[in-house]
Amino acid sequence: MTVSRLIARPMLASMFVVGSVNALRNAPALAAKAQPITDKVVPQLRKATGLPIPEDPTTLVRINAGTQLVAGAALATGRAPRLSALVLAASLVPTTFAGHAFWEHDDAAVKKQHQLNFFKNVSMLGGLLIAAGDTDGKPGVAWRARRAAGDAKREAKHLAKSARREAKLAKAKVT
Template structure:
């Protein structure tokens, strides 16, 4: 692991751990903030209504997910999966915080915009962490190279078989001409 990853991942994770712990400590308040967003999601996606009907449970799940995924990201264990989970929870937090922020004065609107941009920056950071292969090739690269290597080796075997077959046919033809005598 490079020194940048060694430092950057825990730094990125600390904010998510703090927010997750805060969400768990104040699960009732978090549930209140989540309720309007969850209600809208439930009405838009009826199959999600069973999940969105319990804001207190969703608040706890989001809090535990943030703490767990941030811990995994910080320690470098399943960092790509953890980053995707954090991106999802951060997106939900962004929507909820934006909807619940005060916007009655110019200062409130400026603070709301600042928080939105900060949250979007965090989402961008965890998305970058999600595609970071830690210096090792990803599955798509490996699959592509396996396919091209296999194709190249198949062509090489095919060429060698063709040459061998031509030589054998020529040998058979020469033997037949010797036998027939023509």
């Protein structure tokens, strides 16, 4: 692992670990901010997935915080960094819309603060997407799949050529 990955992953994860601990401590207060989003998203998720997703915003805030805490710790320690970055990215989207809907505020100072935090989260989302795609210098799944397909195609050509040659030899022996 390069030094930049060794340093960058914990730095990126730090906000999620600290934020999730804060969210777990203050879940009821954050649930009030999350409720407009959860009221819209939960019925759609239930319909799409058929999973028994809780409706209580406080419970959902705690689930999201726990998810961010575990995925943040995994990213920071380098355990399944691509998967943990993807989980953090997915959990960051509703968190951002629930916590920093700057377009709903009239007070200029409050609106500016929420706008700043909204775009901070957007930039963190970009970093997480980069981390989710980072193969740590090793070939990714897509490259390995293309390579395997190319190898299989080359092998099939070789086998077909050998089979034609063997068939020609067998025909020559028969006649």
